[in-house]
Amino acid sequence: MNCNLSATLQTLNKSFVVVGYGNDLRSDDAIGPCVAKAVEAWGVPNVNSLAFHQLTPELVETIKDTYGAIFVDACRSPEVKEVQVLAIEPDELGKVMTHHTDPRSLLALSQTLYGYYPRAWLVKVPAVNFELGDRLSSVAEQGISDALDEIDYLLRQHTHQHEV
């Protein structure tokens, strides 16, 4: 990640939020927070990166002010064999809002409350171990690396599209 992306994002007045979520005491479930912390370390000013244990309804206050929201979560392999980046839309029939929610419901909440929702993607990273523990599997480590490449590409793609 270099300065050009940062400068471009600022010029275009586009802000992104990267939300990585999962339990960091459940082995590979820490993938989401790990990715978020790595993106935070890039230090790109218009990219806000947040690590959470779980998604909660008040996150709508953060995403409503962004151009794009990228959600990152660990997904059980072998259903997910490699990193997947899915464009997602609001869905208010998703999780009923309790103390935790899901990306599509958050988008629906944003749309309903504020008449707007950001462009959004869900980055699904393959994971093999969800037992109690604080170590990542080799599958998860590779997935994190791939996810970071995908997020970098996603951010650049959106600035490039605007330029075109």
Add this chain to the structure above:
Amino acid sequence: MSKTVVIDPVTRIEGHAKISIYLNDAGEVDDARFHVVEFRGFEKFCEGRPMWEMAGITARICGICPVSHLLASAKTGDKILAVQIPPAAEKLRRMMNLAQITQSHALSFFHLSSPDFLLGWDSDPATRNVFGLIAADPDLARSGIRLRQFGQQIIEWLGAKKIHAAWAVPGGVRSPLSEEGRAWIRDRLPESRATTENAIALFKGLLDRLTTEVEAFGKFPSLFMGLVGKDGEWEHYGGHLRFADSEGNIIADNLSEDDYKEFIGEAVENWSYLKFPYYKPLGYPDGIYRVGPLARLNICDYIDTPAADKELQEFRQRAGGIATSSFFYHYARLIEILAAVEKIEQLVEDPDVVSKRVRAEAGINNLEGIGVSEAPRGTLFHHYQVDENGVIKKVNLIIATGQNNLAMNKTVTQIAKHYIHSNEIPEGMLNRVEAGIRAFDPCLSCSTHAVGQMPLHIELIAADGTVLDEAYRN
């Protein structure tokens, strides 16, 4: 032929639960049970861990009320170190607990329970949730989300994370509030107070048409337990324990958490992983007691903040004295949010909250410690035994929701008896049974200390044990 109606899963609560309602041959409700169907084992797998890790580990019992465990664990560690924490540390811990109470109660009211009051128990289940609430009253929904955000953000300002902040430690806390955080809190206080006052006014307006629910949703005599301050004022962090009865008589007072085994027993039933705490002098199950917002308002003499105290006086007038209806938990939660906001208004102006003197250092000076704190849902005990090196040998946790177990069962039975009189059970009736549980705002993830998804399963069981009907949610 007798039947059993089973509600499985219970919706809009945290954790996994099942309700079984047993009908007799005449089709009338005989009994009902609230089963918690998951087990976790925190008390066991913490053995062998260093005491210093317990705050971080027990905070992960739950993603909903981690602060409660953090504080109770830290207080237990204080006892093991035999330290008195700096005044600044106590004020900061109090601020975090008040923020926790605010965010938890806000979510309970606005997201979990108000869809029932505002949209109706018989409304379409597909929209009887926060989206239905938004459609009916977007300003209310928006303000409720922002109120919860207020509480969560204070937790993050203090602990650097909203959930599982590793900030409260034995001896104090890791860091004070920053000036930036202080400014943010000051800025958001007026809105938070207004939202709370509006919600209280709204709820009071609804109470007049919810008289059936007030009478049928778990209205029965019981003891109430919680912390009170040295002058009997409402407490959430320190003070001493008090038991009072439904007539307002103080049954036991000035109790220390160190002696909890003398007055709290824990029974077990083979149909639930949730234990059944009871007041020992009265035995099981006569020693039924309730904890949490309803109990805290019932046992205290007053609230030492003016607006909340005024609301408390009206609360008692409307209840006719001690509030014995579990439906009044919703009302009590809102008053507690107001008390929390008023206290945060005071604390944020105290110079100690930005002081750097926030931790006392010591080694292992006691081999046993018991800490107590008021979680949003009620009184929480952590009890550790350690070796000379501070390694955990034994843990016992008494969780708020568990202490309401007997009362939740009684509530479910009462509601079922009031609303179910035939073999045809409309959805709205089942929701009322669930709503009875929801009044307690249980955290089943903590109380079993259980993990997993949260369904509610309802079974209809005949007198001969045949399952005649079943209903599932989620």
